[in-house]
Amino acid sequence: xxxxxxxxxxxxxxxxxxxxxxxxxxxxxxxxxxxxxxxxxxxxxxxxxxxxxxxxxxxxxxxxxxxxxxxxxxxxxxxxxxxxxxxxxxxxxxxxxxxxxxxxxxxxxxxxxxxxxxxxxxxxxxxxxxxxxxxxxxxxxxxxxxxxxxxxxxxxxxxxxxxxxxxxxxxxxxxxxxxxxxxxxxxxxxxxxxxxxxxxxxxxxxxxxxxxxxxxxxxxxxxxxxxxxxxxxxxxxxxxxxxxxxxxxxxxxxxxxxxxxxxxxxxxxxxxxxxxxxxxxxxxxxxxxxxxxxxxxxxxxxxxxxxxxxxxxxxxxxxxxxxxxxxxxxxxxxxxxxxxxxxxxxxxxxxxxxxxxxxxxxxxxxxxxxxxxxxxxx
Amino acid sequence: xxxxxxxxxxxxxxxxxxxxxxxxxxxxxxxxxxxxxxxxxxxxxxxxxxxxxxxxxxxxxxxxxxxxxxxxxxxxxxxxxxxxxxxxxxxxxxxxxxxxxxxxxxxxxxxxxxxxxxxxxxxxxxxxxxxxxxxxxxxxxxxxxxxxxxxxxxxxxxxxxxxxxxxxxxxxxxxxxxxxxxxxxxxxxxxxxxxxxxxxxxxxxxxxxxxxxxxxxxxxxxxxxxxxxxxxxxxxxxxxxxxxxxxxxxxxxxxxxxxxxxxxxxxxxxxxxxxxxxxxxxxxxxxxxxxxxxxxxxxxxxxxxxxxxxxxxxxxxxxxxxxxxxxxxxxxxxxxxxxxxxxxxxxxxxxxxxxxxxxxxxxxxxxxxxxxxxxxxx
DNA sequence: GGTCAGGATGAATCAGGAG
DNA sequence: ACTCCTGATTCATCCTGAC
Numbered sequence: 001x002x003x004x005x006x007x008x009x010x011x012x013x014x015x016x017x018x019x020x021x022x023x024x025x026x027x028x029x030x031x032x033x034x035x036x037x038x039x040x041x042x043x044x045x046x047x048x049x050x051x052x053x054x055x056x057x058x059x060x061x062x063x064x065x066x067x068x069x070x071x072x073x074x075x076x077x078x079x080x081x082x083x084x085x086x087x088x089x090x091x092x093x094x095x096x097x098x099x100x101x102x103x104x105x106x107x108x109x110x111x112x113x114x115x116x117x118x119x120x121x122x123x124x125x126x127x128x129x130x131x132x133x134x135x136x137x138x139x140x141x142x143x144x145x146x147x148x149x150x151x152x153x154x155x156x157x158x159x160x161x162x163x164x165x166x167x168x169x170x171x172x173x174x175x176x177x178x179x180x181x182x183x184x185x186x187x188x189x190x191x192x193x194x195x196x197x198x199x200x201x202x203x204x205x206x207x208x209x210x211x212x213x214x215x216x217x218x219x220x221x222x223x224x225x226x227x228x229x230x231x232x233x234x235x236x237x238x239x240x241x242x243x244x245x246x247x248x249x250x251x252x253x254x255x256x257x258x259x260x261x262x263x264x265x266x267x268x269x270x271x272x273x274x275x276x277x278x279x280x281x282x283x284x285x286x287x288x289x290x291x292x293x294x295x296x297x298x299x300x301x302x303x304x305x306x307x308x309x310x311x312x313x314x315x316x317x318x319x320x321x322x323x324x325x326x327x328x329x330x331x332x333x334x335x336x337x338x339x340x341x342x343x344x345x346x347x348x349x350x351x352x353x354x355x356x357x358x359x360x361x362x363x364x365x366x367x368x369x370x371x372x373x374x375x376x377x378x
Numbered sequence: 379x380x381x382x383x384x385x386x387x388x389x390x391x392x393x394x395x396x397x398x399x400x401x402x403x404x405x406x407x408x409x410x411x412x413x414x415x416x417x418x419x420x421x422x423x424x425x426x427x428x429x430x431x432x433x434x435x436x437x438x439x440x441x442x443x444x445x446x447x448x449x450x451x452x453x454x455x456x457x458x459x460x461x462x463x464x465x466x467x468x469x470x471x472x473x474x475x476x477x478x479x480x481x482x483x484x485x486x487x488x489x490x491x492x493x494x495x496x497x498x499x500x501x502x503x504x505x506x507x508x509x510x511x512x513x514x515x516x517x518x519x520x521x522x523x524x525x526x527x528x529x530x531x532x533x534x535x536x537x538x539x540x541x542x543x544x545x546x547x548x549x550x551x552x553x554x555x556x557x558x559x560x561x562x563x564x565x566x567x568x569x570x571x572x573x574x575x576x577x578x579x580x581x582x583x584x585x586x587x588x589x590x591x592x593x594x595x596x597x598x599x600x601x602x603x604x605x606x607x608x609x610x611x612x613x614x615x616x617x618x619x620x621x622x623x624x625x626x627x628x629x630x631x632x633x634x635x636x637x638x639x640x641x642x643x644x645x646x647x648x649x650x651x652x653x654x655x656x657x658x659x660x661x662x663x664x665x666x667x668x669x670x671x672x673x674x675x676x677x678x679x680x681x682x683x684x685x686x687x688x689x690x691x692x693x694x695x696x697x698x699x700x701x702x703x704x705x706x707x708x709x710x711x712x713x714x715x716x717x718x719x720x721x722x723x724x725x726x727x728x729x730x731x732x733x734x735x736x737x738x739x740x741x742x743x744x745x746x747x748x749x750x751x752x753x754x755x756x
Numbered sequence: 757g758g759t760c761a762g763g764a765t766g767a768a769t770c771a772g773g774a775g
Numbered sequence: 776a777c778t779c780c781t782g783a784t785t786c787a788t789c790c791t792g793a794c
Contacts (some may be wrong), residue, residue, distance in 0.1 A: 138556055182526055429767060525768070
């Protein structure tokens with residue numbers, strides 16, 4: 001599982017095996033089945049919601065609410081919708097790389113069926129995410145709670161997939177607190193909302209902020225993202241902005257046209273596929289080279305025979321010439337003896353053990369940092 | 379459809395057709411099948427979540443996380459879980475009156491299967507509700523988003539059911555804004571968390587505030603609520619507090635015992651005293667979040683029936699279950715009645731109204747500060 | 757008595773790589 | 776598919792006990 005960017009090992013994105021950054025007009029199942037197996041990193045899908053609007057809804061003052069009543073959202077029954085869902089999920093799963101993942105979005109009308117079908121298809125759910133709308137449409141009739149959210153599901157291709165998650169980028173985005181599963185994001189309005197002849201171009205255009213967070217969390221620059229229900233192309237627009245590749249599939253010509261114009265007019269973030277560009281996001285310590293404790297002893301930063309103690313001065317151990325420790329009759333690594341001292345199953349010896357210098361306790365981790373600086377990041 | 383309280387036309391609850399306010403020990407499917415058809419108003423179900431925990435999880439400092447690994451949450455496969463779900467949903471639907479409704483709660487592990495099964499069984503989904511936890515467990519490994527919510531589904535027995543929804547009570551609880559589908563409520567901890575011999579009595583006890591909002595929104599006094607997975611009896615406790623009847627079904631004797639003692643020790647709505655422990659909570663200075671007065675009532679910080687007075691003791695009003703006030707024949711929000719009492723166009727009810735405690739007058743604002751501290755700024 | 761530091765804990769599908 | 780080793784990883788809240 002990649003939990004961070006590996007900036008030091010940054011490789012120029014390999015040329016994609018398939019043509020990307022384009023929109024395929026047609027049925028998404030056929031289009032995905034025409035692609036090679038295991039060739040894309042992420043699928044983002046905003047399938048028809050199967051809304052069941054039997055009647056027209058009017059606003060309190062009499063205006064008619066513009067409802068989603070397009071042909072593409074007409075299904076005869078739950079069974080028909082389920083069959084359709086299974087078909088596109090199967091096609092999507094086939095084109096995903098083994099460590100690939102999928103995101104879907106929906107409302108209570110369809111999300112339970114999509115979620116169950118995901119599980120049945122072998123996907124492994126990682127999180128369900130609540131998009132809390134900052135400005136939802138009220139419930140005009142006062143008959144239910146204001147429907148103020150939609151649900152996204154994030155799932156790996158399989159239970160054992162080493163999916164990508166840019167943990168530190170998400171944490172940085174949330175002021176150094178873990179990103180939660182509930183996201184407060186405004187709906188798509190104003191200048192972002194695409195219009196043709198003054199009326200909204202698509203009834204369910206998603207905000208770019210939503211896709212931004214999804215793509216930033218689960219892909220890296222150069223990755224290929226497929227959106228089988230492309231609509232006005234929000235996924236493609238954000239992918240281009242973030243230096244990801246996209247393939248959009250859309251059945252209706254008018255939406256293809258809108259999306260093409262939208263994406264063509266966008267400039268990607270400058271910097272290209274280079275380290276130091278605006279695409280760089282926070283990485284964790286795992287991106288750094290692993291340093292064996294023995295290297296510190298070998299280099300003279302820590303002398304054999306040095307006495308190590310814990311912050312509470314309850315335990316002590318001695319450094320041996322080979323980088324192992326001894327604590328009474330016990331010997332072992334800094335981690336093993338740290339765990340043994342505390343009676344815990346595991347322990348990070350780098351932060352547990354300290355050296356007393358001039359009356360102060362210095363953690364081994366500080367010594368490691370000094371060593372790192374001396375050898376560089378290579 | 380009942381969209382409001384009809385306090386003036388309040389009819390004395392008819393004697394229930396079946397014995398209520400009791401706990402049945404045994405299998406919930408058999409127990410519900412033994413009841414007459416169409417005899418209850420609401421079902422609240424907190425079924426097993428089908429967690430599939432393969433490994434032990436340790437905290438960063440080494441502590442072990444207490445996981446849900448009870449027998450009652452063991453299912454061999456999705457198919458087995460689905461079969462179980464269909465069976466209890468069918469039994470629950472049979473005992474519901476034609477205009478009855480159901481609430482279920484779950485996490486991403488099971489909620490999609492339960493939601494789809496609800497639709498397949500003929501229930502008509504009205505809302506999905508997100509319980510946003512004010513203090514969720516973090517993701518220790520940094521591999522996913524913090525799982526900070528659970529999902530509830532509210533569904534009518536059928537598409538044509540004239541289900542109950544106390545729209546104005548919900549709106550009053552939210553300070554005259556429509557209640558949204560995302561609810562911020564703390565998890566069940568502290569004095570509310572039931573313990574036996576110092577350890578938690580049940581791994582998944584739900585907070586009373588959650589049930590309070592559900593029962594207040596979708597039932598009226600005298601209604602019968604069935605909870606087929608009763609556990610420690612939160613549904614029964616809140617039902618008793620709010621003057622609703624309950625029937626709890628629970629398989630495990632130890633939980634039946636805990637729930638019986640819990641409910642027996644409760645005083646119903648009229649005679650309530652203030653809980654003392656919540657007062658001592660530190661008051662952080664978090665200014666931004668708007669707190670509806672109804673949240674304080676729901677959380678137990680202010681009990682329905684509490685008498686409010688102004689600092690000069692010239693006016694008094696009574697707190698109603700939905701967070702509105704009554705003053706003689708008048709009802710309204712804390713601000714509306716504060717303004718009416720003084721003959722002013724507006725009034726800050728938070729600073730005007732006070733509660734007498736141990737001879738001292740405590741402003742509602744102080745109560746709000748306590749509540750704020752309990753939910754954080756999220 | 758009040759304050760503050762430290763410990764405990766909550767429905768969790770919770771690591772990655774070498775051998 | 777398995778074991779073993781390394782070492783990365785936490786937020787809000789409540790409760791207890793020290794001072």
